[in-house]
Amino acid sequence: MKKIYVGIDGSKESFDSYRCASELFPDIEVDLTAVFVRDERKLQVPFIYSGAAYDSGYERLYIPVDSQLTKTYEKLNKDNKIFAEKCIKICDKIGLNPNIKKSGLILEGDPSEQLMEISKKSNLLVLGQRGENASYKRELIGSTSEDLIRKSEVPVLICPGGNINLNRALLVYEGNDSSENAFNYFIRELSDNSTVLQIIAKNGMKDFSKECLEKIDFLKQKNITVNIESCEYAIAQKSLEMMEAGLVDVVILGSHGKHKLTEYLLGSNTVHIIRKSSIPVFIIH
Secondary structure (H helix, E strand, O other): OEEEEEEEOOOHHHHHHHHHHHOOOOOOOEEEEEEEEEEHHHHOOOHHHHOOOOOHHHHOOOOOOOHHHHHHHHHHHHHHHHHHHHHHHHHHHOOOOOOEEEEEEEEEEOHHHHHHHHHOOOOEEEEEOOHHHOOOOOOOOOHHHHHHHHHOOOOEEEEOOOOOOOOEEEEEEOOOHHHHHHHHHHHHHHHHHOOEEEEEEOOHHHHOOHHHHHHHHHHHHOOOEEEEEEOOOOHHHHHHHHHHOOOOOEEEEEOOOOOHHHHHHHOOHHHHHHHHOOOOEEEEO
C-alpha cells in the first residue's frame, strides 16, 4: 500500500491537490492522509509580550499583555482549530476510488518542519502550488512548498489545481544524480499510466549513458513512445514552451542541478518550472 500525505490549508488549490493525489495510482491500494498544520507563528502572542527570555536586552522589550489581546489570541486559536477540523471534513467528503483509505491529521507548529518530518513515513508528499495565496497572480510559489521541494527526503508533487493526467509525461534530464533518480521514479511509479515520454536534455542523446539508453529501450518495449529533444537555450524555458503548447500533461524532474549549493541560494530549473507551470510537477530527490 502506498502512503501519501497531502498538505491542506483551506485554499481551493489545496483541495484540488487532494483530489489530484487520489487519481495518481488507480490500480493499487493507497493510504491518503490530509494534513492541516496549524501555524504556531500565527497563533501565539507576539514575542514582545511574552517575557519568555530572561535577558537584559529582551527584558527592555517586554510589555505586559493586555487582557483584550489575550482574548483575541484565544479566539484566534479556537477559530483556527474549528477551521482545521472543517478542512479535514471537506477532504473526508470528497468522493474517491474505493481502493483509497482516507484519513485526516491536524498538527501544530511550523508547516514546513511538520510536513517534512511526517512525510518521512510516506511514499509521496503532495502540495498546492501557491496555497493560501493562490488567488494572487504572481510568479512565486508558496514559501512552504518552496522550502519542502528543496529539503524533502521523499518525492514531492506540486499541483497548480485541477486533475492529473500521466498520459504524456515530460522528463527534464540534466545528466546528474537527481535526474537519474527522476528517470527511475518515472519508470517505477508512473510509466504504467503513460503512453508518451518527452525527454529534454541539453545535448540530446549525447547526455545519456549506456544505462540510460537501456532504460529508454525498456520503455519502448512497453509501447511507450519516447522522444528526446536537445535544447539550444534554457531547459526551463523549453519545458514551459512545451506546456503552453499542450504537448505534455505532467513534468518529472530532479530537485537539484549539478551545483546543489548554488542552486539552493539562487534558484534552479526546478524552481523556475514550478513557479510558472500550469500542470502538475513531480520533484524527485
